[in-house]
Amino acid sequence: MSVPNPLAHSILDLIGGTPLLELHRCVAARGLQGRLLAKLELFNPAGSKKDRAALEIIKQAKAEGLLVDGQTVVELTSGNMGAGLAIVCRALGHPFVAVISQGNSVERIRQMKALGAEVVIVDQSPGSIPGQVSGADLALVEDRAKAVVAEHQAFRADQFVREANCLAHERTTGPEIWDQSGGEVDVFLDLVGTCGTYTGVARALRIKNQAIRTYLVEPAGAAVLAGLPVTQPRHKLQGAGYGRTNLALFDPALVTGYLQVTDSEAEEAARFLAAEEGILAGFSTGANLAAAWQLLAGPESGATIAFLACDSGLKYLSTDLFP
Ligand SMILES: Cc1ncc(COP(=O)(O)O)c(C=O)c1O
Structure with missing residues (x-):
């Protein structure tokens, strides 16, 4: 050993x-x-693996002044980035809101809540199957994420672009x-x-x-x-x-x-x-x-x-x- x-x-x-x-x-x-x-x-x-991205995004945003002390963080997530952000945000003193499609597994939602995140669950598009998140489902989550960011005047982690x-x-x-x-x-x-x-x-x-x-x-x-x-x-x-x-x-x-x-x-x-x-x-x-x-x-x-x-x-x- x-x-x-x-x-x-x-x-x-x-x-x-x-x-x-x-x-x-x-x-x-x-x-x-x-x-x-x-x-x-x-x-x-x-x-x-998303813990790594969560930590780097938050560290960099704080260093660049994009995220100020105590500010809320919001992210559209399938659950893994959200769980990573929940840990990182709690450790660094930021409230965290995860926005997720209902199509993702329930374990991910419960894990984020247990780690201290607020979780906003978005219904799937008509005809969608639980466990299978389509582009149409994701578009609905995107709309909701934008609204939650505005509501909290939050920093969006934005894993798709950062x-x-x-x-x-x-x-x-x-x-x-x-x-x-x-x-x-x-x-x-x-x-x-x-x-x-x-x-x-x-x-x-x-x-x-x-x-x-x-x-x-x-x-x-x-x-x-x-x-x-x-x-x-x-x-x-x-x-x-x-x-x-x-x-x-x-x-x-x-x-x-x-x-x-x-x-x-x-x-x-x-x-x-x-x-x-x-x-x-x-x-x-x-x-x-x-x-x-x-x-x-x-x-x-x-x-x-x-x-x-x-x-x-x-x-x-x-x-x-x-x-
Ligand atoms: C389980 C799982 N696999 C693969 C991926 C894709 O990784 P990436 O976003 O770095 O392309 C993710 C992203 O969240 C994930 O959660």
């Missing part, structure tokens, strides 16, 4: 520095060549993957929501080694960044794949290739990861593993592929992910 982390004095000191785990069974069970490295972001205090979202991963997640792997990464991939993680990690790894390939993952049937027609706007990959083409944090120059993953591929991968590797993670992690399997079975056979286990599977126990 390695020496445990030193005594911490703030929960904020425990954001980041997550383990990197090699997934031997995920490679062997499929008879593939290569290595898979999973960055276990479920070890963050609120259980997801560069600090990328910077969090460029300064921490990417370099951690590089160091923990001993510089042995050939490929990075990520299912994108805001694109903050993808852009930040891709930038950091390419600075270390320009030859590293980076693949952007989207839900099959809603792969708008790949330029494909939308045939399936609804999917189960919560927190990602919103079908938005106007993503401020997306940079096509950072994309080696585009991959698509179906709901059932993501579910199968998440279940395998839990049962065989002991990692209880969510839908987007399953999507990342499914995409990594595609690459090892195809153009990246033999490569070392790193990806994020984005959040904890405990956030999905009310869904059909782990029946």
Whole structure:
């Protein structure tokens, strides 16, 4: 056993520095060549990679005077950014209001409330399915978020546009993957929501080694960044794949290739990861593993592929992910 982390004095000191785990069974069970490295972001205090972005956005806003002492923070969230912001805002003395679609899992809503957030829940658009948040649903949440910001004269964290979202991963997640792997990464991939993680990690790894390939993952049937027609706007990959083409944090120059993953591929991968590797993670992690399997079975056979286990599977126990 390695020496445990030193005594911490703030929960904020425990954001980041997550383990990197090699997934031997995920490679062997499929008879593939290569290595898979999973960055276990479920070890963050609120259980997801978004804690890093929450901390960086708030720190930067305070440093720039955009957020003043005691001012309310508001964010449109699928739950993970909100849980991270709830922790960060409480620690730094800011009230926090999360605006979320009813389509997200109930665990996320309860977690944010438990962590001290006020949560505004927005009904889904007509015909929408619980557990599947569409672009139309998100537009309704956006309208409500704008109104809540005005009402509280609040600072909006605005994860879809703030560069600090990328910077969090460029300064921490990417370099951690590089160091923990001993510089042995050939490929990075990520299912994108805001694109903050993808852009930040891709930038950091390419600075270390320009030859590293980076693949952007989207839900099959809603792969708008790949330029494909939308045939399936609804999917189960919560927190990602919103079908938005106007993503401020997306940079096509950072994309080696585009991959698509179906709901059932993501579910199968998440279940395998839990049962065989002991990692209880969510839908987007399953999507990342499914995409990594595609690459090892195809153009990246033999490569070392790193990806994020984005959040904890405990956030999905009310869904059909782990029946
Ligand atoms: C579980 C999960 N997976 C993936 C993503 C997408 O990450 P990003 O917004 O950095 O693209 C999010 C974003 O909130 C998320 O919560």
